[in-house]
Amino acid sequence: MTAAVDGVEYAPHELDRDATFYVAGHRGLVGSAIVRKLESSGFENVVGKTSAELDLKDRDAVFAYMAEAKPKYVVLAAAKVGGILANSTYPVDFLSDNMRIQVNVLDAALKNDVERVLFLGSSCIYPKFAEQPIREDSLLTGHLEPTNDAYAIAKIAGILQTQAVRRQYGLPWISAMPTNLYGPNDNFSPKGSHVLPALIRRYDEAAKAGASSVTNWGTGTPRREFLHADDMAAACLHLMEHYDGPDQVNVGTGSDVTIREIAETIARVTGFAGETEWDTSKPDGTPQKLLDVSKLAEAGWTASISLEEGMERTVAWYRDHVDTIRE
Numbered sequence: 572m573t574a575a576v577d578g579v580e581y582a583p584h585e586l587d588r589d590a591t592f593y594v595a596g597h598r599g600l601v602g603s604a605i606v607r608k609l610e611s612s613g614f615e616n617v618v619g620k621t622s623a624e625l626d627l628k629d630r631d632a633v634f635a636y637m638a639e640a641k642p643k644y645v646v647l648a649a650a651k652v653g654g655i656l657a658n659s660t661y662p663v664d665f666l667s668d669n670m671r672i673q674v675n676v677l678d679a680a681l682k683n684d685v686e687r688v689l690f691l692g693s694s695c696i697y698p699k700f701a702e703q704p705i706r707e708d709s710l711l712t713g714h715l716e717p718t719n720d721a722y723a724i725a726k727i728a729g730i731l732q733t734q735a736v737r738r739q740y741g742l743p744w745i746s747a748m749p750t751n752l753y754g755p756n757d758n759f760s761p762k763g764s765h766v767l768p769a770l771i772r773r774y775d776e777a778a779k780a781g782a783s784s785v786t787n788w789g790t791g792t793p794r795r796e797f798l799h800a801d802d803m804a805a806a807c808l809h810l811m812e813h814y815d816g817p818d819q820v821n822v823g824t825g826s827d828v829t830i831r832e833i834a835e836t837i838a839r840v841t842g843f844a845g846e847t848e849w850d851t852s853k854p855d856g857t858p859q860k861l862l863d864v865s866k867l868a869e870a871g872w873t874a875s876i877s878l879e880e881g882m883e884r885t886v887a888w889y890r891d892h893v894d895t896i897r898e
């Protein structure tokens with residue numbers, strides 16, 4: 572199928588199933604979903620390294636690994652990642668670690684002639700008060716949300732590096748900007764996680780303990796768009812096979828909910844029957860973050876896992892893995 576994005580036709584570019592495919596961050600929420608998707612799509616040689624085996628902040632080690640593994644394709648799904656509190660408490664780490672990880676991986680990929688790279692950014696790259704739904708061309712048109720501006724600047728630098736490689740070397744590297752994601756292998760730590768895993772854990776623990784109330788952060792009024800990691804992985808492979816433009820592509824569902832609404836859904840799915848309270852001393856973050864996904868739709872991909880189904884699957888996964896989740 573030929574895809575026409577912004578009036579430019581892209582012929583399908585089927586990836587070689589026998590080639591080495593390096594998924595940086597292969598144990599994480601997104602990386603593990605990409606590994607599942609690649610393996611179920613016939614890729615025979617998907618490789619990855621844990622951060623203990625290969626610290627991507629270590630430039631020499633990254634160059635040595637890339638020279639040895641010689642991947643033909645790379646997805647960069649390794650990053651320092653966290654929710655609103657972690658981002659606003661440790662901005663230097665989110666800026667510095669992510670700049671180093673991405674510069675090392677992208678430079679080493681260039682040195683080793685990696686044919687196709689997918690860089691993953693985040694919807695927080697867009698201005699805090701961007702017009703909704705947020706189009707790709709609103710990048711750099713306004714001020715960032717202060718709770719994650721340091722992380723966002725690192726991600727913007729990654730997009731620019733991908734575009735610069737295209738301009739200077741003509742390589743077909745691309746980048747995708749996911750909305751808020753969730754699913755198996757997420758970070759469920761109460762202080763470090765994003766809202767959805769935090770609420771699954773809080774409501775599940777409260778339901779099991781028979782608690783009369785739970786307290787969430789902020790006012791509950793911000794709106795967020797949630798995409799299941801398996802959909803994200805499918806979108807990544809689709810883009811690598813059907814898109815070859817310089818602009819970053821938004822990846823989301825095209826619809827959003829309030830935090831209060833998602834809390835009600837999680838309460839229902841976990842069986843929590845008590846009251847929900849809101850701690851307004853905690854930050855709300857950006858009031859709304861809904862991506863315009865028309866470029867992705869033009870490229871031929873739309874999400875298929877509903878929020879209700881994705882929540883049920885994730886709560887079930889969490890309950891099965893509660894003893895081994897990362898803290």
Ligand SMILES: NC(=O)C1=CN([C@@H]2O[C@H](COP(=O)(O)OP(=O)(O)OC[C@H]3O[C@@H](n4cnc5c(N)ncnc54)[C@H](OP(=O)(O)O)[C@@H]3O)[C@@H](O)[C@H]2O)C=CC1
Pocket residue numbers: 595596597598599600601602620621622623625626627628647648649650651652672691692693694748749750751752753756757758765
């Ligand atoms: N989760 C979300 O809601 C969103 C995520 N994204 C982006 O998607 C990508 C993946 O995020 P996600 O899967 O959620 O994050 P996770 O935290 O689940 O996974 C990140 C992975 O990165 C690896 N990693 C981190 N630091 C290093 C390091 N110094 N050296 C080697 N590996 C490292 C970790 O490896 P190990 O396990 O071995 O320590 C981990 O598996 C990131 O670029 C993120 O910015 C974008 C928008 C939303």
Ligand SMILES: C[C@H]1O[C@H](OP(=O)(O)OP(=O)(O)OC[C@H]2O[C@@H](n3cnc4c(=O)[nH]c(N)nc43)[C@H](O)[C@@H]2O)[C@@H](O)[C@@H](O)C1=O
Pocket residue numbers: 652653654655656658693694695718719722750751752763764765766767769770787788789790793795830853854855856857
């Ligand atoms: C993906 C994106 O994720 C981050 O941005 P965010 O969307 O604001 O992230 P969040 O998921 O942590 O919060 C969403 C909303 O939910 C509310 N909320 C309620 N109760 C809890 C709670 O218990 N935990 C958390 N984390 N949030 C809570 C919280 O107050 C906020 O209003 C970026 O830093 C950056 O990492 C990024 O790119």
